[in-house]
Amino acid sequence: MLRRCPAHGPFDEAYCPTSGHRGDELLEEEHRTRLSTFCSGALRHFPEDVGLDLDRAGWTPLADLIEAARDRCAWARVDHVRAVLATDRKGRFERDGDRVRATYGHSVEVAIEKDEGSVPGQLYHGTTRERWAAIREEGLTPQGRREVHLSPAAAQAREVGLRHGDGIVVLRIDVNGVRKHGIDVHRRSSAVFTCERVPPEHLSLVDE
Template identity: 50%
Template sequence: MIRLCGDHGYVDGESCPVCANEGRHVLDDDRRTRLSTFVSGALRHFPDDVGLSLDANGWVAYDALVDAVCQKYSWAERDHVDAVVATDPKGRFERREGAIRAAYGHSVDVTLDATDSMVPDRLYHGTARRTLDSISEEGLRPMGRQQVHLSATVEDAREVGRRHDADPVVLVVDADALVRDGLDVDKRGHDTYTVDYVPPAYLTTLSE
């Protein structure tokens, strides 16, 4: 759940992890999940369907997003949107004065500016075992998204892979070589990295 601590803002859990203050209850887990899923979809995949108009870089007026959420859910308030955006565990959203966008994961056509973040030498990608043959021949391609998503840790990659396979395989990506060879790898959110394409030569299967 999300609570509001008077000193430290929106926090996850039963109390503030900094001061242990219980604060004020804002959203339970069910409504948080529903609202987060809708906001992600609206900013990544179906803005037109909910009356939003993204600019070329994926930004939309924050007030417009709040209006779309409140039209979707009769119980929703601005405070709820603020809380979901502020506490998203993967950093899916970027907010600036008066505007918001999804940090990554778009299927609609937007251009995200490059970042200057340091890229780890190795990144990871979780996938269904049935895809291994095609990946070994063609590499990693976006498959409905604008870019390939890579994870900073094996655990995160495996979690992503479980969306497609109960027993996914984790691929190790030689991110250092990708960057040295001129492919742009950008950090998006907390632990997600994006790249246009990963050729097979940069991939190995994690030993289990």
């Protein structure tokens, strides 16, 4: 459930983290998920299908995304879309004035600037035990994405892995070892780091 504090705007906790105010109900969780999924897909995978024109860096007018979202979800209001973008915990969306973009995960051709902020020495990736048999031989590769996605904590990696089924294992990535292969690791948001691949010798099971 998204709620809105009269002083500090939308939040997704029981109380506003700044004022402690209970706030007013803004958007139920089912509708929030539907809007978030649509916005993510529109900005990453099918912009042309919903009338969005992305520039080379992935930016598009916020007003165009709002219009597309309201066309898809008749119940959606302007403040619903703005709140979904503002409260996304995965860091998938970036606002800059009157424009918006997805920060990572594109299948369409864009050139997102690399964030050279600090990267932990260890990162994590959740996958199925079945996939681990191949990964331990071949390493991690994008598998249909443009880059491999990594998490800063094992618990987050496990949660991501659960989207692909049960029997999840969490892999630990030695970031310094990966970089010795000339592979850059970049921070995309507080919850996502990316690289082009991870060689198998720099992977281990968290529970080993």
